[in-house]
Structure formats: structure tokens, C-alpha cells
Amino acid sequence: MTLEQTLKQATVEIFNQQFNATISPEAVTINITNADHEGDYTIVVFPLVRVSKKSPEQTAELLGNALIEKTNVIAKFNVIKGFLNLTLTDSYWLQRLQNIAENASFGTFPANGQKVVLEYCGPNTNKPLHIGHLRNMLLGYSSSEILKAAGYDVTKVNIYNDRGIAICKSMVAYTRYANAATPQSTGIKGDHFMGDWYVKFNEIVTEEIKALPNAPTDKDEAQKLTPIFKEAQELLLKWEAGDPETVALWKKMNDWVYEGFHETFKLLGVDFQKDYYESETYKLGRDLVNEGLEKNVFFKRKDGAVAVDLTPEGLDEKVLLRADGTSIYITQDLATAKLRHEEFDMDKMIYVVANEQDYHFKVLKLALQKLGYKWADGIYHLSYALVESPTGRFKSREGKTADADDLIAEVLRIAEEKTKELGKIEGFTAEEASTLYRTIGLGALKYFVLRVNPYKKIIFNPEESIDFHGHTGPFIQYTNARIAAIMRKAGGAVTMSADVIAAYSLSEVERELIILMSEYENVVKAAAEKYDPSEIANYAYNLARTYNKFYHESPILSAPTENEKQVRVALSGETGVIIKKAMKLLGIDVPEKM
């Protein structure tokens, strides 16, 4: 039982005895005491006065005394208004620290038997990854790590939107102008190579529109009249018909893209246990929709399209199958969901997709629920806001500024520059140095993205780029490097003796640090429940900041007494351990020297 549970339970029992009243443990709110007041934990008694029928102060006083009687961990308490501030004994905290240090799996929960399928990334294969994918991938990967720590069995999957008119556009431009160039022959990364031909296509469209006799003012309308667009449409038809030459070209170009993507995935450290391809699922779903017709939960409109009526749920009527019986996006998503359930028998299915598609996922979940699939209750859309430039939304037309690979390269370059400036890596081999630049640069980038709550939009200013001071990844990494240096000199982790645990008197910061570490497992749990890595990110920062404060206030290796040295080294070692654990949940490596 955790301390909070113990205190809640004791409070419930005390109320039962003293007031003959039954309250639930959930009704007892316990917070960490505000920094401005003395105490470790605070029980807010306002909600309890209704039961005690005494003033908040009297109730708190009574409860405080009773808790001291009942438990053996409370040293003292004070009452301010309706707040009961409890101070635990130093030996409780030291013992707690020792227990944490001895428990290698502190912060990871035992398997809960629940399976999760988590879909993330979901790129189109006609252009390179951009900053939005970056946010998606970092969120997806980190969420998966957090869920695993919370005891879930997680399978990460990706879905490639590898077909359609956009891909055909690149193919047409390539066929017309490339002269059989390849990523290898040009030295261009495969996904960028594909993207370049997509850009080329659009350039030609613009030219051909100019040549049009009576071009419509609407750009989309005008595009449809251009020869190159018509070629792309023909190509799409040929692809759908399975024309061998077209399919071969399509496959060749997509393989280039995958090679490029995989390079980026590897650099970022994200991975997938299974890949899905739209080209294999785009026709699925028809049977499922017909099943809905039979069950009378979907209906056929007069025009022949099959739709679901979601007006009772506050949404609209939504078409699920075209009048000609072919699938649309939602149709295949329904089918893919069912397919995955058959494959994985998961309890939860999480989709990491931008908030533009909030509506889509509401429909998806409701439609599956109407079909009677119980597992649809476990569908969760991990929705995140778009990344915007200071001037508004990143458009692909704005080009380079939003490109994921460029952004990564830039941040690695800055990491190298700053590290060299500081000159702390003497004795590093060239390879060690470049690994370090990567660790720090990616640490900065990942932290920058993950520290923000997913539903909040991120304003990203490429000019100002990413910082390495203050509330950043490198700051946390640096703190660990500093701790690592101390631990090397101390000769490794220490175990505190029973005498020290019993008699040591903690300073304010030391106490603060232990309380923070003690909270780590609650933070992991909360982050998993909320699907929110920013909880972990902010926690890690807090821990690092508190440690630095401690570090500056308290001599560690040169502490005045052996007891102080023992406690402070133990404190340092475990802080390092938890920093590493937390950062791992964010997908961020932590160097021992930097």
C-alpha cells in the first residue's frame, strides 16, 4: 500500500470511529504540500467538515492528532485554515529512498494482461516526413513506452498511405522528366526524391494552366484540364487495373520512399512491429458495411450510398460506402480496425492522428459500436494539435522549414557547435563525439515537442530553433552527466546503513528530492491514463531542477560528515536512475558525459 493510500484509509477509519460517519477514500484529497508551507502532504479537510460538523480548523486538528496516534510515520502537523499539513519522519523518507533504490523496477508496473495496438506515423508515400509527423512519431513512441511501463502489452503499428492520385502525380513527373534517375544516381534520400517529383508535377501543372485557352480561375478546376493531370488520372486507373508496368514503377518508387523513411525512423529511434498498407486495405470494408445494413444500424440512401445516422449522437449522417459500392477512407478504416482485432484481440486501440480528424474518429468508433463490437469501446483517438509556424500553419508550399530531416540535421548541427564551444569532451573518439551530438540534438528536439500537452498547438519558429538552456532536454541530460561524474568518483551506488536511516536529519532540499522521487510511479500512472508524455517531461525537468538546487547547496563528496556523504551520494545515485528512466519513456537517451 502506498503512503497516500495508507493516509486515506486511516482517515476513513478515524471518521468512522470519531464521527460514526462513512466516507469513501476517494473523498479524501491529499496533495503534496505547497512549497510555501511547512509539511510534506496536505489533507484538504473542507470536503470533510460536512461530515464532522465541526469547523475546518477543529476537524483538521482532530484528524491530525488521530493520524499521529494511528500511524507511525507522522512526525508533526500544522493546520492553516482547512489545510492539514503533515510532516513525515525523516526515517520514513530515508527508508522510502532506500526501498526505491533497491527496487530496480520502481516506476514500472507488473503486466496487467491488457493488450494495446497503437497506430502512429501514418505517412503518405509521395513526400518526405514533415514536422507534423515528427510530433506524431515522438508522441506515439513515447506513449507506447509509457503504456508499457504502466503494465500494458503494446504493439506498435504503422499505416502507409501508399496509393492514390498523389503518388501517381510523382510517377508521371518522374516518367516524363527523370531520365531514369534514381536516389542512388542523384544521391538524394528516397523520400525526398519522390517529393521532388511531386513538386515538379505541380510546377508543370502551373505552366500548363498558363497555356490553357480559357483557364478557370479556381486552381483545382484548372488543374483538372491540364494534360499532365489527365496522365496522372490515367495512371491511377491503370494501377487499379493492375497494369504490370505501372505497378512495377509504383513499387519501385515506393521502395525508395520506404528506404528514406526507415533511415529517419532509425535516427529518431522509433519502430513498428507491423506495417499496414493502404494499397492492401483500400478495397476492404464493403462486407462490413453490408453487415450494418443487415443489422439495420446503417441505411441505404435514396441515391444508393450507404450511410450511418449519427444525428442522435450530435453528429451528421455520414456516408460509409459509395453508391457504386466502392470503399472510401472510413470504409477501409472500419475494416482495418476489425482486422486488427482479429489479429491481436486487443483491449485498446490507439490512433495517434492530428486533431483535424477528430470527427473522423468519432464516426469510426460510433459506427463500430453500432455494429455491436464490444471492443470498439477501447478505441481511443490520441489527438494532437498541429505544429504551426509563427505566421500560421505550415504549408508544404513553404517548403524546407517544416521538413523533418532538415530540422533534425539542423538541431544536430547546433548540438555539435555548442558542445565544441564548451570543450568538455576531451578524450572522446570521433565516433563517440558524433554519437553525443546526436544524443544531445535529438534530446533537445524530442523534449521540445514532448513537453507540451498534446492537445495544445506548438508554435515552432525555425529561426530561433531549439534552445539548450533552461527547460530543455539537454538541461536534464546535463544534470545526469553531472550526477554520473559524482557517482564515478564515489565508486558507485551506496546503501545507507540502518543507523543512518534511523538518525539522520534531512535538509529541506534533500527532503524535497526524496518526495519528488517517491512521486515518480504516480506520474507514470497518470501519464498512461491521460496518454500524455508531457507529464513525464515536466516531471523530469522538475527533478533535474531540484537536484541542481540541492547540488549547489550541499557538498556531496566533501560533505562534513560521513553520514551526510552517505545520504547525499545515495540521493544523487537514485536521482540519476530516475532521470534515466523518465527520459527513456520519452525516447530520449541520456549520456554519462557531455
Added chain:
RNA sequence: GGCCCCGUAGUUUAAUGGAUAAAACGAAAGUUUCCGGAACUUUUGAUAGCAGUUCGAUUCUGCUCGGGGCUACCA
């Protein structure tokens, strides 16, 4: 038009309905003896507006004003 999300110091972010709203960046000043100065200590400054719910509201409700998104037999 309808629906959804967001609005906190100059800027970027925090705060299960709890105490005097917390940090970082920026700006200004400082850290002789010290284990790593990517650090630490000061100073500076904010809940868009108006009501309501209650012991208590950044948080919940309603309205107003701003910003974004969705509302395709596109993906």
C-alpha cells in the same frame, strides 16, 4: 450556419475545484575557498471580458470577443 479545440508574464510552457497562480526564455544584477557554470541565486511581469455554480474557479456552466480545425460518395 452547425459542431469541436484553444486563449495564463513581452515570448514559450505549468498548475486531480485548493492556500500568496509556478517555471523557462528575454532583460538587469550577482555566485573568492566547491564535487562539471549546458548550473545556481536575486529582480522584473500574466489567468481575454462579463455573469453563474460554492467555503474556495486558471480549472466547471452560460454568453461575448479573439485564433484554429471539422462540417466530401477526398485522404
